[in-house]
Amino acid sequence: MFKKIFGFGKNKSKVDEKIKTEDENLKIKELEELKLKEMAEKKELEKLKIKEEEELKKKEEDEKKELERLKKEELEKEIERKKIEDLEKKESTSKKRGFFKSLKEKLEKTREGLFGKMKKLFSSRSIIDEEMYEELEDLLIQSDIGMDMTLKIVKELEKEVKKRGIKDPNLVYDVLKDVMEGFLISEGTELKVDKPGMNIILVVGVNGVGKTTTIGKLAAKFVKNGKKVVIGAGDTFRAAAIEQLEEWANRAGADIIKHEQGSDPGAVVFDTLKAGKNRNADIVIIDTAGRLHNKNNLMKELEKINIIIKKHVGDTNYESLLVIDGTTGQNGLNQAKVFNEVTKLSGFVVTKLDGTAKGGIVFAISEELKKPIKFIGVGEGIEDLREFKSKEYIEAIFE
Ligand SMILES: Nc1nc2c(ncn2[C@@H]2O[C@H](COP(=O)(O)OP(=O)(O)O)[C@@H](O)[C@H]2O)c(=O)[nH]1
Numbered sequence: 001m002f003k004k005i006f007g008f009g010k011n012k013s014k015v016d017e018k019i020k021t022e023d024e025n026l027k028i029k030e031l032e033e034l035k036l037k038e039m040a041e042k043k044e045l046e047k048l049k050i051k052e053e054e055e056l057k058k059k060e061e062d063e064k065k066e067l068e069r070l071k072k073e074e075l076e077k078e079i080e081r082k083k084i085e086d087l088e089k090k091e092s093t094s095k096k097r098g099f100f101k102s103l104k105e106k107l108e109k110t111r112e113g114l115f116g117k118m119k120k121l122f123s124s125r126s127i128i129d130e131e132m133y134e135e136l137e138d139l140l141i142q143s144d145i146g147m148d149m150t151l152k153i154v155k156e157l158e159k160e161v162k163k164r165g166i167k168d169p170n171l172v173y174d175v176l177k178d179v180m181e182g183f184l185i186s187e188g189t190e191l192k193v194d195k196p197g198m199n200i201i202l203v204v205g206v207n208g209v210g211k212t213t214t215i216g217k218l219a220a221k222f223v224k225n226g227k228k229v230v231i232g233a234g235d236t237f238r239a240a241a242i243e244q245l246e247e248w249a250n251r252a253g254a255d256i257i258k259h260e261q262g263s264d265p266g267a268v269v270f271d272t273l274k275a276g277k278n279r280n281a282d283i284v285i286i287d288t289a290g291r292l293h294n295k296n297n298l299m300k301e302l303e304k305i306n307i308i309i310k311k312h313v314g315d316t317n318y319e320s321l322l323v324i325d326g327t328t329g330q331n332g333l334n335q336a337k338v339f340n341e342v343t344k345l346s347g348f349v350v351t352k353l354d355g356t357a358k359g360g361i362v363f364a365i366s367e368e369l370k371k372p373i374k375f376i377g378v379g380e381g382i383e384d385l386r387e388f389k390s391k392e393y394i395e396a397i398f399e
């Protein structure tokens with residue numbers, strides 16, 4: 001039994017050894033497998049890493065592309081915005097130009113008519129001679145410049161051409177420009193309404209010349225410059241005249257003092273000045289009827305108004321503007337002479353110069369009435385009243 005056991009023991013150690021080697025083999029195998037597995041895992045990890053890197057790279061590239069696309073889009077948008085902005089700018093300037101056209105555009109008729117013809121007169125000739133001056137005289141007279149003024153201009157031109165030693169008729173046009181500018185009164189063309197307290201502007205002239213319209217435009221100008229303006233409806237002759245003035249006052253943002261149709265203009269003037277004072281007005285503008293049926297009557301009416309004004313402001317000067325319709329030529333000039341005789345005028349407003357090819361009236365006024373033109377009317381709109389500047393006017397009517 002013991003032997004058996006022993007024997008068994010002998011056998012057992014063999015078996016043990018066998019088991020041992022088998023175990024070892026197994027272990028090695030396992031180890032190898034583990035190693036292989038590790039390697040495979042490592043490989044897998046590397047693959048994954050490469051894949052990740054590739055994906056990252058792709059992502060980065062995609063992002064870069066997206067960024068570039070966005071940038072491009074933004075650029076395109078910016079260009080589009082600029083285009084719209086430019087267009088809007090253009091539109092607004094063209095609107096502005098439409099609203100505030102240049103004097104040159106407004107005086108197109110005179111420039112193309114009279115002064116265009118004069119340019120042709122000079123350019124079509126090869127020499128400067130008597131005949132050229134005679135033709136020029138005809139053109140100037142046709143333009144309402146008046147005989148006296150025309151003769152003066154031509155005489156001065158001949159003198160100046162000789163003095164400058166000019167032989168080419170083409171060059172005479174520019175000399176004429178200088179000479180004509182010299183005949184326009186350029187002193188005192190600005191309105192004197194800046195003294196502290198109430199400044200008064202009396203507006204006179206015959207019916208239809210543009211008094212009410214001019215008052216509306218003037219009031220708008222002053223209000224725009226921050227002035228308090230009160231207008232007096234001194235033309236009580238027609239109800240429509242009062243309504244028309246009221247409309248202009250509303251448009252301009254000015255106050256209006258009015259009485260009923262047919263009432264005494266003197267009373268309106270009185271109330272207007274009183275209101276002007278009470279309301280601390282900077283400027284009071286007075287409209288008048290200016291019926292010219294009788295010189296004596298006109299004189300009395302204006303005298304009465306002037307006395308009322310003087311009672312209010314004492315001896316301080318005020319503006320007394322005569323409005324002349326620029327399209328009426330010699331007739332308008334004669335009316336102006338009558339007003340100039342019966343009342344003290346400080347200057348003129350020449351209206352409707354946009355509607356005539358005879359802008360020469362401006363020279364006749366300067367010459368014959370010896371007082372400055374302060375404003376010119378170049379249209380029916382609220383902005384169509386321009387300060388008169390001789391140089392600017394000459395530049396606008398010459399080519
Ligand atoms: N084309 C043009 N028309 C004007 C000008 N000034 C006034 N008018 C027009 O002339 C007409 C008479 O003007 P209005 O002010 O009533 O003259 P008033 O009778 O002197 O007050 C109106 O139809 C005005 O629109 C101007 O400078 N140019």
Ligand SMILES: [Mg+2]
Pocket residue numbers: 211212213235241
């Ligand atoms: Mg009127």
